[in-house]
Amino acid sequence: MAKKDKELSYSELIVKRDELKRKYMDFRFQMAIGHVDNPMQKRTMRREIATMNTLIRQKELAGLNK
Template sequence: MKNSYKELTLDEAKAKYEEINKKYFDLRMNMVVGHVENPLEKRSLRRNLARLNTIIREYELGLRKA
């Protein structure tokens, strides 16, 4: 999963970012309530958000070509 984001286009990366961001938000809310099966999922979602944010920023700077 670590390398699966490298081939994404800008639009796909933004859509995936929004999807994972929603999952991350829901997981954080469930952690407050206390009903989380896998608490380590929060770390992996946060890291995937950082990877996607890096890819989106590279497109904005022109380091990646569309």
């Protein structure tokens, strides 16, 4: 997954991060209600968001954020 994500453009990374954040919030609400099959998915989603943030920051520092 990381190799494919590194090839995305800056704007695509932003869109993907926002989508992951939205899914993470929905997952948190499901956990509060108690309808979650795999609670370890929360950790995976947080790590994916962190990876997106790292890639976005790398593009910003490289000057590719346009």
